[in-house]
Amino acid sequence: MRYITIETDENQKETSPHGSVEFPMEIHHDHLYEFSDRYIGCHWHDELEIPVVVQGKIRYRLQDKSIDLQEGEGIVINSRIPHSAAPIGQEEPVLLTVIFHPAFLYGTPSNAIYQKLIRPYLSSPGLSGILLDRLQVQRMGQIDSLYQSASFGFELEIQSLLTHLFYELLSCRQSFLEERPKQGEESLSRLQLLLDAIHQNYASPLSLSELAARICVSRESCCRFFKKMTGKTIFQYLEDYRVSQGALLLQDDRYSITQIAYQVGFGNPGRFAAAFAGRMGCTPRQYRQKLSQRKG
Numbered sequence: 001m002r003y004i005t006i007e008t009d010e011n012q013k014e015t016s017p018h019g020s021v022e023f024p025m026e027i028h029h030d031h032l033y034e035f036s037d038r039y040i041g042c043h044w045h046d047e048l049e050i051p052v053v054v055q056g057k058i059r060y061r062l063q064d065k066s067i068d069l070q071e072g073e074g075i076v077i078n079s080r081i082p083h084s085a086a087p088i089g090q091e092e093p094v095l096l097t098v099i100f101h102p103a104f105l106y107g108t109p110s111n112a113i114y115q116k117l118i119r120p121y122l123s124s125p126g127l128s129g130i131l132l133d134r135l136q137v138q139r140m141g142q143i144d145s146l147y148q149s150a151s152f153g154f155e156l157e158i159q160s161l162l163t164h165l166f167y168e169l170l171s172c173r174q175s176f177l178e179e180r181p182k183q184g185e186e187s188l189s190r191l192q193l194l195l196d197a198i199h200q201n202y203a204s205p206l207s208l209s210e211l212a213a214r215i216c217v218s219r220e221s222c223c224r225f226f227k228k229m230t231g232k233t234i235f236q237y238l239e240d241y242r243v244s245q246g247a248l249l250l251q252d253d254r255y256s257i258t259q260i261a262y263q264v265g266f267g268n269p270g271r272f273a274a275a276f277a278g279r280m281g282c283t284p285r286q287y288r289q290k291l292s293q294r295k296g
Contacts, residue, residue, distance in 0.1 A: 003036040006043050012082060014045045017281045018099045021244040023155055025100030027147045032058065032085065032093040040085040047099045049077040051085070052132070052140045056093035060085050062129045074132040074140060076169065078121070081128045096144055105163055109230035109237075110192045117170055120177040122231065127176050130169050139165060190215040191229045194222075198234075202241050203265045208234065238265075243279045246272060250288045257284045 007015045019025045024047075032038055042061070051060075052074035060067045060075065061084045067075060068088060077083050079102055087093050102122060106114040121127055132140070143161050146154045170177060193214050198206065211234065212222035226234050242264045249260045261272035261284075276284050 004030075004034050005036045006041055008041075008043045012043050014043045017279060018045065018047045019101065020247075020280045021240065022247055022280075024104050025098065025158070027144055028095075028097045028099070029054075030095040030097055032056075032087055032095070038087060042082050042084040044080050044082045045099075046079055047101050048079055049083075050074060050098040050132070050140060051077070052096045052098075052137055054094040054096050056091040057088035058085050058093040058095070059088050060129070065129075067129060067131075072134070072137060074137045076130040076132065078124075078128050080122075096140060098140060098143060100162065104159060105166060108195065109232075110188060110195055115188060115229075117166075117177065119231070121166075121170060124176045127173065130173075136165060136168065187225075187229065190225070194226060194234075198238055198241060202238060202245065203263060205265075206234075206238060239275050240279060242266065242272075243276050246276060246284065247280065247287065250284055251291055257288070260284070 009015055030040075030051075032040065035041075051058075051069075053069045053071050055071055057068065057070045060069065060077075062077060062081055063083075069075060085093075085095075102114075102118055106118050108114070139161055143158050146158050146161075194211055197211055197214055208219045208222065212219045215222065215225070217225065223234060226232075226237070230237060232240070246260050246264045246266075249255055249263060250257070255263070257272075258269045261269040264272070266272035266275070273283050276282075276287070280287055282290070
């Protein structure tokens with residue numbers, strides 16, 4: 001039997017992608033004994049994770065605290081929170097695990113949902129893990145059913161269920177969200193200027209000096225501001241956006257993969273393939289093949 005191992009880098013960040021640019025979520029049915037040493041080792045990722053115990057008992061370790069869960073219980077693990085899981089007792093724990101990127105809830109970083117709700121939530125030390133109630137656990141089962149059926153519009157219905165879940169979770173924890181100062185209209189306007197410049201010019205080489213000049217700051221201040229407002233560096237955001245545009249173009253058979261690489265701003269097809277695989281979990285060629293199979 002080949003055991004599951006969570007691959008991480010030197011900082012314990014998981015290196016495997018979750019979901020894709022076009023649909024940034026995935027669902028797993030995890031049997032804990034199928035993992036190496038019957039244990040999910042310590043790791044973290046940018047995505048949010050919601051495990052629900054389907055069978056058995058399990059102990060999660062989130063940073064410096066332990067949380068025991070039994071059948072019918074679940075927890076929301078915040079982005080970038082190191083966590084591990086071990087069985088309690090003799091019965092093998094089985095988990096329904098939903099993993100999705102926070103952007104699935106808010107869209108773009110200049111969105112009020114991100115600035116007022118999701119951004120403060122992601123950075124709140126008091127919200128590293130939030131327990132679900134019985135009805136919220138049932139909702140995760142509903143999300144799983146939709147995901148497995150892949151029926152018309154299932155993506156939109158899942159998004160709706162998740163956004164409602166977070167409304168419930170955050171509306172009764174507003175004090176945690178108020179720990180950070182609110183961003184003023186000026187900061188949001190400056191962010192939108194940078195986003196507009198990236199979205200309009202992503203296919204060309206982007207000068208950091210030109211971006212900084214748009215909001216009248218130095219290059220270093222521009223980088224710090226963008227990371228503070230979005231949680232990503234300018235380079236990370238730009239590469240994500242280029243990959244998402246490349247995924248759209250791959251649906252059009254008129255363009256070769258090499259042509260698409262240059263059209264979305266990559267210096268060569270190799271860099272496009274590497275960035276695409278890192279975010280989509282497959283190469284551009286494999287992605288196009290999957291699209292052809294769906295059409296067929």
